[in-house]
Each structure stands twice: as structure tokens, then as C-alpha cells.
Amino acid sequence: MKNFVLFGKPGSGKGTQAKHLSEKYELYHISTGDLFRKNISQNTKLGLLAKSYMDKGGLVPDEVTIKMLENEIKDNSKSRGFLFDGFPRTIDQADTLDKYLHSINMQINATIALEVDEKELISRIIDRGKTSNRLDDQNIEKIKNRFNEYNKKTSTLIKYYKDQNKFFPVNGHGSVDEITKRLFDLIDSFNPL
Ligand code: ADP
Numbered sequence: 375m376k377n378f379v380l381f382g383k384p385g386s387g388k389g390t391q392a393k394h395l396s397e398k399y400e401l402y403h404i405s406t407g408d409l410f411r412k413n414i415s416q417n418t419k420l421g422l423l424a425k426s427y428m429d430k431g432g433l434v435p436d437e438v439t440i441k442m443l444e445n446e447i448k449d450n451s452k453s454r455g456f457l458f459d460g461f462p463r464t465i466d467q468a469d470t471l472d473k474y475l476h477s478i479n480m481q482i483n484a485t486i487a488l489e490v491d492e493k494e495l496i497s498r499i500i501d502r503g504k505t506s507n508r509l510d511d512q513n514i515e516k517i518k519n520r521f522n523e524y525n526k527k528t529s530t531l532i533k534y535y536k537d538q539n540k541f542f543p544v545n546g547h548g549s550v551d552e553i554t555k556r557l558f559d560l561i562d563s564f565n566p567l
Contacts, residue, residue, distance in 0.1 A: 386489070390550055401453070401456060404459065407459075408459075409446065410424040423438060432523060433463060433523050440470050451478070465531065486544055544556050
């Protein structure tokens with residue numbers, strides 16, 4: 375079983391590329407952002423709680439996010455591997471994920487980071503906001519807050535995974551197809567899959 379983390383700033387294309395990767399390598403795609411949005415649209419208790427943080431561009435508290443993620447792994451434990459998208463975003467989430475995977479004889483094999491500069495990201499997010507109905511995509515202050523959260527809490531994970539020799543940056547500029555090809559080439563270079 376192979377498990378990957380897809381890593382990158384808001385708007386870097388994780389969701390788009392995760393679809394291609396999960397199809398090609400038969401990975402079960404877990405997007406914490408999508409899971410929260412599903413809960414919000416179904417008006418669950420978790421959704422209501424998550425919404426108050428997401429709407430401002432902040433992170434949902436770790437204990438809530440981690441519980442949701444563990445349930446999702448348990449419910450899909452028969453899959454060939456997982457592709458984590460938008461998780462982990464804090465050192466605590468990464469530590470908990472490592473310990474949890476270890477307890478069920480699994481591990482993260484690689485963290486793949488989509489690298490895109492912030493100017494390009496802002497224009498992508500504003501564009502997406504025109505059609506996505508996502509409140510956090512439609513306001514520059516909220517977008518900036520997401521970058522701040524990333525810079526404060528998430529960027530420290532680069533060192534965390536580099537220290538484990540599991541960090542692989544990929545250029546996230548260019549067309550969707552070009553980036554998909556870069557990702558496929560990288561994963562195919564891991565031996566053995
Ligand atoms: P993006 O990466 O473009 O910001 P996501 O759909 O991955 O979009 O996440 C949207 C929002 O969901 C985040 O801004 C945050 O509020 C919440 N969220 C998603 N994943 C996590 C996480 N692992 N921990 C805490 N909050 C999260």
C-alpha cells in the first residue's frame with residue numbers, strides 16, 4: 375500500500391491534480407476541504423462548526439479535523455492507498471497522522487508539493503471564486519488569511535517531511551496536463567510502486 379500527501383498553498387491545484395493521481399494509481403482521495411464542505415451542505419453539527427472557521431479563511435481546530443480524517447481512513451481501509459489532500463496542515467496533524475498510520479501498519483510514502491507563486495495563486499483563486507460559491511474564494515482578505523495560516527502553521531511541514539526524506543517539490547506552473555505529467559513522472563520514478 376502506498377500513501378501520498380499532496381501539499382501546496384491554497385489554489386495550487388491540489389484538488390484538480392488529486393483527481394488525476396487517484397484515478398491513475400487507484401488511490402482513495404481524501405480532501406479535508408471537500409469533507410468539510412460536504413458537512414456544511416448537509417447542515418451537520420461538524421459542518422456548522424467548520425463553517426465558522428472556514429468562512430474567515432482560518433483553520434478548523436485540529437481535534438475536529440483529525441477525528442474526521444481517522445473515520446475516513448477507517449471507513450476505507452480496504453483501498454490500495456490514500457491520497458491526502460489538504461491534510462496535514464499543522465505539525466500536530468502530521469504527528470497524529472504518522473502515529474495513527476503506524477498503529478495500523480501503514481505510513482506516508484511521499485509528500486508531493488505543488489509549488490506556485492502567490493501572485494498566480496491569488497488570480498487563480500479569484501477566478502475560481504466566480505463559479506465555486508466558496509465564500510473563502512471571493513474576498514481578498516480571506517485569501518490573504520489563508521496564505522497567512524499556511525505560512526504560520528503549514529509551511530513548517532516542509533522541514534518535517536524533508537527530515538524524513540519524504541518531500542518532493544513539483545513545479546505547479548503551466549497547464550493542468552503539463553503538471554499532471556510532472557506528477558506522474560515523479561511517482562513513476564519511485565521504486566517500486
Ligand atoms: P484551499 O487549500 O484552496 O484553501 P481546501 O478546500 O483544502 O482549500 O480547504 C478549505 C478550508 O477548509 C481551509 O481554509 C480550512 O478552513 C479548512 N480545512 C481544510 N483542511 C483542513 C485541515 N487539515 N485542518 C484545518 N482546517 C482545514
